[in-house]
Amino acid sequence: MNTKDCVVIAIAGASASGKSLIANTIFNELCDELGTEQIGIISEDAYYRNQSHLSMDQRVLTNYDHPKAFDHDLLCEHLKALKNKQSVEIPAYSYTEHTRLAKTTTLTPKKIIIVEGILLLTDPQLRMQLDASVFIDTPLDICLMRRLKRDIEQRGRSMESVIQQYTKTVRPMFLQFIEPSKQHADIIVPRGGKNRIAADILKSRIRHILAK
Numbered sequence: 638m639n640t641k642d643c644v645v646i647a648i649a650g651a652s653a654s655g656k657s658l659i660a661n662t663i664f665n666e667l668c669d670e671l672g673t674e675q676i677g678i679i680s681e682d683a684y685y686r687n688q689s690h691l692s693m694d695q696r697v698l699t700n701y702d703h704p705k706a707f708d709h710d711l712l713c714e715h716l717k718a719l720k721n722k723q724s725v726e727i728p729a730y731s732y733t734e735h736t737r738l739a740k741t742t743t744l745t746p747k748k749i750i751i752v753e754g755i756l757l758l759t760d761p762q763l764r765m766q767l768d769a770s771v772f773i774d775t776p777l778d779i780c781l782m783r784r785l786k787r788d789i790e791q792r793g794r795s796m797e798s799v800i801q802q803y804t805k806t807v808r809p810m811f812l813q814f815i816e817p818s819k820q821h822a823d824i825i826v827p828r829g830g831k832n833r834i835a836a837d838i839l840k841s842r843i844r845h846i847l848a849k
């Protein structure tokens with residue numbers, strides 16, 4: 638990590654490994670402490686491709702765990718713009734509609750940007766924009782249990798659909814793309830979202846950058 642105007646910290650790892658939880662814990666606690674002006678947070682999921690031109694039957698067939706499912710060019714463009722002190726319009730995504738929504742959210746330039754997502758470390762052009770990267774290393778069986786509960790409670794899925802998607806795409810794409818991308822991480826965090834020591838270490842590193 639360094640003394641740039643905008644430092645981008647990536648948090649990657651398997652689906653339901655706890656990326657959003659740890660990213661949001663760090664973000665919310667630092668915002669409470671330091672205010673909202675200095676730190677921003679972005680989810681890679683906001684950059685899933687728009688599929689409004691496809692029928693619902695076609696949308697459910699998409700492999701959402703393959704790098705092609707994401708518009709990484711747009712995410713990269715947004716990180717570059719933020720580094721150039723320009724605001725960006727973050728897309729909004731619906732897991733129930735499997736497509737982007739019409740609205741966007743404005744993100745103004747920040748000294749620290751936390752970006753979290755499954756495939757962030759797989760893309761060389763994205764890696765160029767990252768100043769530090771963390772990989773959340775939670776065992777896959779734990780991720781599956783967390784995903785089952787979350788997707789049924791929050792993403793409108795049935796148990797059968799979660800298991801079918803997990804077997805067909807989530808697990809194979811983890812093994813093909815996400816797991817090997819761990820080699821690009823600077824820090825590996827076991828267990829996930831409630832690893833308090835990891836959250837505190839990342840928070841103190843961010844405080845240190847902001848104090849410069």
Ligand SMILES: Nc1ncnc2c1ncn2[C@@H]1O[C@H](COP(=O)(O)OP(=O)(O)O)[C@@H](O)[C@H]1O
Nearest residue numbers: 651652653654655656657658783787829830831
């Ligand atoms: N250490 C943990 N213990 C218990 N539940 C957790 C833990 N980490 C995450 N969770 C829960 O598991 C689910 C998936 O976590 P989330 O942060 O959304 O994962 P990701 O962003 O990696 O997909 C959420 O419901 C979250 O609250």
Ligand SMILES: Nc1ccn([C@@H]2O[C@H](COP(=O)(O)O)[C@@H](O)[C@H]2O)c(=O)n1
Nearest residue numbers: 651652653682701702732735736755807
């Ligand atoms: N329409 C969609 C889009 C994505 N997914 C799944 O979301 C996972 C990534 O999000 P996490 O918060 O879990 O990191 C990914 O594994 C996709 O399978 C989906 O089910 N439907």
